[in-house]
Amino acid sequence: MQRRLPRLRADKNACESQHVVILGAGASRAACPTGDANGRLLPVMADLVELVALEPLLRDAKISYSQGQNFEAVYERLAADPSKAAVQRAIETRLREYFAAMVIPDRATVYDRLLLSLRAKDYIASFNWDPLLAQAFKRNRHLAELPRLIFLHGNVDAGACTEHRQKGFLEHSCPHCGRALMPVPLLYPIGTKDYEGNAFIQNEWIELRAAIEDAYILTIFGYAAPRSDVAAKGIMLDAWKANQTLELAAIDIIDVKPEAEVEETWRPFFVRTHYGISSAPTWLFQHARRSCDHFAIATLQQRPCQDNPLPTTDDLAALHAWVAPLVSQEVALRDEGTPLPC
Ligand SMILES: [Zn+2]
Incomplete structure (x- = not known):
């Protein structure tokens, strides 16, 4: 090269x-x-499901999940099943609401x-x-x-x-x-x-x-x-x-x-x-x-x-x-x- x-x-x-x-x-x-400015915590992939409260949505969709599991791996299983498209959208809405409400501190x-x-x-x-x-x-x-x-x-x-x-x-x-x-x-x-x-x-x-x-x-x-x-x-x-x-x-x-x-x-x-x-x-x-x-x-x-x-x-x-x-x-x-x- x-x-x-x-x-x-x-x-x-x-x-x-x-x-x-x-x-x-x-x-x-x-x-x-x-x-953030209001104390809203920043999730990482390993605690995102808990912090953003996605567990009820996953449970309703019968997607197995154990605490600490990487969210991306969980989402992958969900996305592979076309019959779960509505739950996918609900999860995306919840994520968007959680993150969009974040405000950077003044300092x-x-x-x-x-x-x-x-x-x-x-x-x-x-x-x-x-x-x-x-x-x-x-x-x-x-x-x-x-x-x-x-x-x-x-x-x-x-x-x-x-x-x-x-x-x-x-x-x-x-x-x-x-x-x-x-x-x-x-x-x-x-x-x-x-x-x-x-x-x-x-x-x-x-x-x-x-x-x-x-x-x-x-x-x-x-x-x-x-x-x-x-x-x-x-x-x-x-x-x-x-x-x-x-x-x-x-x-x-x-x-x-x-x-x-x-x-x-x-x-x-x-x-x-x-x-x-x-x-x-x-x-x-x-x-x-x-x-x-x-x-x-x-x-x-x-x-x-x-x-x-x-x-x-x-x-x-x-x-x-x-x-x-x-x-x-x-x-x-x-x-x-x-x-x-x-
Ligand atoms: Zn244009």
């Missing part, structure tokens, strides 16, 4: 290659460890910190249905230089016009036909992982593949890669292996599980020792908005830059004030070719 270097612009202290962050349920839980969460640490060239791809990332995006959006969002399993705040292949948040309308964007499905059979069956989902995965194939740093945050979703990990691995800068790229896994277990899950993604495992973002928050630039300069030029740590405050206004001059530097680089300070 062809190999190439990251898009380093040494004279500008800049690297145009992208940082791709993938979020699983563990990330939303880390954003709101004690629940800055780890989602705000991720959005503010990344740039417009970067990506955040989320497996989560909850609206916390979308809500964080909206309250940071005035900075105008935020990463692009991808919703891999749909999202209660995402909308689409499938006819004109437009996506946005639910309150938006389609720029072509002017109609309100429609909610996107949250549930679809995942045993076969039918990422091709719905135009919105299909598009999100095409975008993720392209982003990973071209990523310089890949961060996987709180995503357990469940066996029930083996296809998702397969698609991600194929894209990562097709990445022409893989030999020089880095992957970070952020997970609270024991390191050996995390290593076992993600080993196929590792190139030699170019990986890190931690319980919170380290490089990204130490080199906020400069993660790829500083990584390229440090590893390709052996000329380490000063750290650029995002302040630890959870005061959102203070974070915005800290980020603003960095955003100006990025705009000056793009519009006038002014080198980034290093």
Whole structure:
């Protein structure tokens, strides 16, 4: 396979290659460890049935379920039986209501910190249905230089016009036909992982593949890669292996599980020792908005830059004030070719 270097612009202290962050349920839980603004808890697949109170619906549908069972595996059995279509719809409605009611707390969460640490060239791809990332995006959006969002399993705040292949948040309308964007499905059979069956989902995965194939740093945050979703990990691995800068790229896994277990899950993604495992973002928050630039300069030029740590405050206004001059530097680089300070 062809190999190439990251898009380093040494004279500008800049690297145009992208940082791709993938979020699983563990990330939303880390954003709101004690629940949302109203104490509503963030489920993971293993406790979703209890938290969202789906048990009565499953019992009525005669779907066997034992406590702690992965919801996706339960749903797979349900989806395989066409006679249970009504229960499927009822479950999706219940899920949508539960997640749509969530409200991000006023203080800055780890989602705000991720959005503010990344740039417009970067990506955040989320497996989560909850609206916390979308809500964080909206309250940071005035900075105008935020990463692009991808919703891999749909999202209660995402909308689409499938006819004109437009996506946005639910309150938006389609720029072509002017109609309100429609909610996107949250549930679809995942045993076969039918990422091709719905135009919105299909598009999100095409975008993720392209982003990973071209990523310089890949961060996987709180995503357990469940066996029930083996296809998702397969698609991600194929894209990562097709990445022409893989030999020089880095992957970070952020997970609270024991390191050996995390290593076992993600080993196929590792190139030699170019990986890190931690319980919170380290490089990204130490080199906020400069993660790829500083990584390229440090590893390709052996000329380490000063750290650029995002302040630890959870005061959102203070974070915005800290980020603003960095955003100006990025705009000056793009519009006038002014080198980034290093
Ligand atoms: Zn339209």
